Amino acid sequence: MAVNVDPNIVVIGCGVAGIAAAGRLVKAGFRNVRILEATARSGGRIKSGRLGNTIVEIGASYIHGPSEENPIFCLARDYGLLHPEALTAENQAMDIAECFPGVPNWFSSSGQRLSSEHMKPALEIFIELLDETSQNVNKENTRWASVGHFMRSEIQQRTAERWKDKDATTRALLRCAISARLKEECCTNAAHTMDEIDLSGFEMYKDLCGLDCMIPGGYEGLIDSLMSELPTDLVSFNRPVRCVHWNNTDKRETAVTVECHDGEGIAADHVILTVPLGYLKKNHSTLFSPPLPAEKLLSIQSQAFGTCNKIFIEFDSPWWDTDTEVIYFVWEDEEDIVDQVSDISKFWIRKMSFFTVVESSDSHVLCGWIAGLESEYMESVPEEELRSSITQLIHRFTGNPRIVVRRILRTQWFHDPWTYGSYYHTTIGFSKKDMENMMAPLPMEGSQSQPLQVLFAGEATHPHYYSTVHGALLTGWREADRLISHYAPQRGTA
Ligand SMILES: Cc1cc2nc3c(=O)[nH]c(=O)nc-3n(C[C@H](O)[C@H](O)[C@H](O)COP(=O)(O)OP(=O)(O)OC[C@H]3O[C@@H](n4cnc5c(N)ncnc54)[C@H](O)[C@@H]3O)c2cc1C
Structure with missing residues (x-):
């Protein structure tokens, strides 16, 4: 040419x-x-890094919607970077909007292990609403200022109707579980609160088919x-x-x-x-x-342009089930459906409501996720204070004071001078x-x-x-x- x-x-x-x-x-x-x-x-x-022997993703982790329409999936496949399971037709055809977010373990702030079966109704209502919100089925409904306002109001209404037969304590606990899931949604969107997200803007984002996958070598x-x-x-x-x-x-x-x-x-x-x-x-x-x-x-x-950070935590031994993919921490004292904390310097850690289990051949590593102003504050907490806050959090929720945090690595995207957020x-x-x-x-x-x-x-x-x-x-x-x-x-x- x-x-x-x-x-x-x-x-x-x-x-x-x-x-x-x-x-x-x-x-x-x-x-x-x-x-x-x-x-x-x-x-x-x-940006891939290491915590001990484990590869950790400081930036992007997942190929979202790994299927033919996703050029990153196609490139990673052609370069031979993907696990064979990610290449199966079954994985590529999966509609994640209808999926549960991996095998969960639930813990409460009073140190109780909660049964996944018990917590299921909370996830069901949340997934149903999220699906409706992203399809903007409430288009004509101009009453709602944001995704957060819409979801919280609908949750109140639907839980009151559907959970009539449950006792007050169970209802309150399930609502607190929904708060944990709402904080997770803040991470997906790098938002301080879902109240910031425009209802009609939310439907602009398009999900691709395929079960999210990672690149095993980083x-x-x-x-x-x-x-x-x-x-x-x-x-x-x-x-x-x-x-x-x-x-x-x-x-x-x-x-x-x-x-x-x-x-x-x-x-x-x-x-x-x-x-x-x-x-x-x-x-x-x-x-x-x-x-x-x-x-x-x-x-x-x-x-x-919001902030979402990760805190990688290595333990001497796992305190979660072997098949666990995600761990939720439910604060039982939350009075309403909430996704932000009242006093950030005191309570920032309450925003970190979930952890994903990081693949590792010989270590035990979790990734804690935290978004919003609480996440930006977390970036400047002194190293020792961070370690002690996280250790206390894990002791409290597991009820096990013997768990040892071996190593910690946090991301700091808000303070990155070439990015200023996530x-x-x-x-x-x-x-x-x-x-x-x-x-x-x-x-x-x-x-x-x-x-x-x-x-x-x-x-x-x-x-x-x-x-x-x-x-x-x-x-x-x-x-x-x-x-x-x-x-x-x-x-x-x-
Ligand atoms: C914590 C986190 C988790 C994420 N998770 C996922 C995920 O799981 N899946 C997913 O698909 N996406 C994820 N993302 C988003 C994804 O990483 C980004 O959308 C994507 O990498 C952005 O690429 P980019 O080229 O647009 O910008 P960048 O990768 O930010 O590239 C911009 C470049 O510009 C450089 N630069 C800035 N200023 C200047 C200057 N003045 N002069 C010269 N160079 C400059 C920067 O150093 C940088 O290298 C995540 C992001 C973060 C932060």
Whole structure:
């Protein structure tokens, strides 16, 4: 294929969106492509680490909806990174909206083991409501300000009707179990409370078929495979970008100059920006010269980028059943259905309502999940205090003071200076126009200047698969394709 035009294209950020964009452009024959990455590594929010001998995922853990429609599943399969079970037709066909979240163990704040059969009605009502909410069956019902308001109100009503025959203590305990599940939902959405999530925005997210799976050798294996297909000198590491000067009107040859923190200016015809929304919200005023158009900026400011963190805890021996996949902690003193705590510095740990069991051949590791402001606070709790709070929590719920916490590793995404949080969620007042504005290239439509100077990719710019790895990858491909189509007539590929 003859390449008639070979523009300078700078991709900012070497997460999955940046790697996908650059890879697509290189494959299409563009030769002047480079990635500038602020840190010393590729992968961004895909980051695998170790706790002792166990591989732990600091960032993304799961391939959500691993089936043919999910490009991350297809890539991981083709690179040979998946467990055979994840490849079965049965796994790929599974509809997770109808599934229970793995084999659970339940414990209460009075140190009692609760029977899973007993707790089932709580999960049933929650799953039913979540399914209704994501299908937005209550579209006409404008009474509800948010997913949280809708769910809490419906839970009150449905539990009062359906649990009439249960005694008051059982009813109260089941409602507390629902609170534990609601806090889990905050983690899925990286929201402080489900009261922040717009009811109509919630249905924008699309689930893919397939039972979530992990990459046994670590998610970073996928990044390594993708990187191995790029020319070796394509990425400049430790090259944070300070400012994107666009709409250059002086006599410079290119429309854009990318200014790095070290002062170097890199001429570009096009920039694909893949920095996280958290970084963009915090730094937009210095990141663009001239500033972003008001319409785009307002949309960016109105969107939410929340925090979800994990705390990995290694034990000398397991205190859960061998087949357990998830452990719930139920606070029995919660008076209502709640998903946030009243005094964060005192009670932040109450927000951590569930743990998943981490696969390990010779260690016993749990991953505790925590979202919202409580999660952001947790990041700065001194190491010793963290260990002691977690140990006390586990002793209290299991009723066993002899359990020993061997090692702890926490993630700190809110304090990561290149991310400032974990991922995007829709927020009250969400409109499709905001999402369109977020992904719209600069200059915006209607301008007479050179088109496609700055393009926007990254997880938060996918209208349906935001907050995921596959969403991020697809946005990278989308923006690469925008440039490929733009140059197709000149390159004779139209
Ligand atoms: C705790 C956690 C759990 C998650 N769990 C899952 C999961 O189970 N499944 C799933 O599908 N998704 C999950 N996600 C989301 C998923 O990780 C992201 O959606 C995806 O990795 C985002 O990719 P990206 O390329 O858009 O952004 P990033 O991976 O954040 O890449 C952006 C890159 O830009 C760089 N950068 C920032 N500023 C600059 C600058 N000024 N100059 C140069 N470079 C810069 C950053 O260093 C980073 O490398 C999780 C995320 C977190 C944090």
